[in-house]
Amino acid sequence: MFDYSRNMEHKAATAALAALGQDTRLSVFRLLVRAGRAGRLAGDIAEALSLPGATLSFHLKALTAAGLVHGDLSEFNVLLGPDGPVIIDLPQAVDAAANNHAFSMLERDVRNMAEYFGQFAPELKYTKYAKEMWALYEAGKLQPDTPLTGEFAEPEDAADIDAVMREIKAALAEEAKKQALRNAEDEPKDAEPTPPWMR
DSSP states (O other), rough: OTTHHHHHHHHHHHHHHHHHHHHHHHEEEEEHHHGGGOOOOOOHHHHTTOOOOOOOOHHHHHHHHTTTTSSSSSSSEEEEETEEEEEEOOOOOOOOTOOHHHHHHHHHHHHHHHHHHHTTGGGGGOOHHHHHHHHHHTTTOOOOOOOOOOOOOOOOOOOOHHHHHHHHHHHHHHHHHHHHHHHHHSOOOOOOOOOGOOO
């Protein structure tokens, strides 16, 4: 991806200059320049410029659409730059399709963002972006430009209790087989097997 660094630099510069052509982004950029290396937290910038509480749903959606879940997102993993919020610290991101905990991680990421930015925009605390994104992702309909509402209608389907009980019984039977194999491996190989009535 970075083999063509000169193209990347040119594209990044072009994008940055284009972003500075918008009033709010220019104000954010100026504030960040004045802050220097110390930078500013996203909430501080929103407060200083009297900006409405920004959600990061676009960026979270783009990651999820690409099949990635950050896994440990908080306000400390978000930087505000001239192009808007940027999510950082992605090495621990997980493959949404291959990780059984991806949805709960996405829910935690969204909850962390909603709680933090909810200080500035309280309505964020009552949104359901994670469930909305995940349903679209599972249906193969989530794209970076998919509009989100923050609303999600919970399914009202009746649970198939018999199917759940079959799964539980199958898991218990599988565990019993594994335990029996472990017990058989632990018995001495040279000794005569103990008859069942003497156990």
